[in-house]
Amino acid sequence: EESVVIDMGRSRRVIAGPAKRALKARDGHCVWPGCERPASWCDGHHLVHWIRGGSTDLDNLVLxxxxxxxxxxxxxxxxxxTDDRDIVPIAPTITFGRGPD
Structure with missing residues (x-):
């Protein structure tokens, strides 16, 4: 049996090849709660964004x-x-600027 590397760490940002196939097999569809769009309509997303030091490892990726x-x-x-591996969306925070004093 031949094994392939699917956790790329910081060596690669793009989610492709075996890592993309493993991600599609694991998630099956968009992971946003209530969304059932199939994996073929989805892209990989880094939970901790690449630019913020996130890795291209399956544990940090979702569809x-x-x-x-x-x-x-x-x-x-x-x-x-979550600890149960559920994905929870957090809405953006709205901040209001202070008016004139």
């Missing part, structure tokens, strides 16, 4: 459909993995 991937990267949402 997200385009809509939910956009919500995280452009909409300010965050995803948290």
């Amino acid at each position: 997200l459909c385009h809509r939910h991937h956009w919500k995280v990267h452009e909409g300010g949402w965050q995803l948290v993995k």
Whole structure:
């Protein structure tokens, strides 16, 4: 039997090849609660973003459909993995600037 490396650590940002296949097999669909878009419609997402030191290891990766991937990267949402490995979306915090004193 031949084994392949699927945890890439910090050596590679792009989720491809065996790592992408393993991610699709594990998640099966978009992991956003209530979303059932199939893996073929999804991209891999780093829970701890690559730019913030996140690794390209399966434990730090989830599948997200385009809509939910956009919500995280452009909409300010965050995803948290619980101890039970459930994914919980956290809505962006709205802050209001102070008015004139």
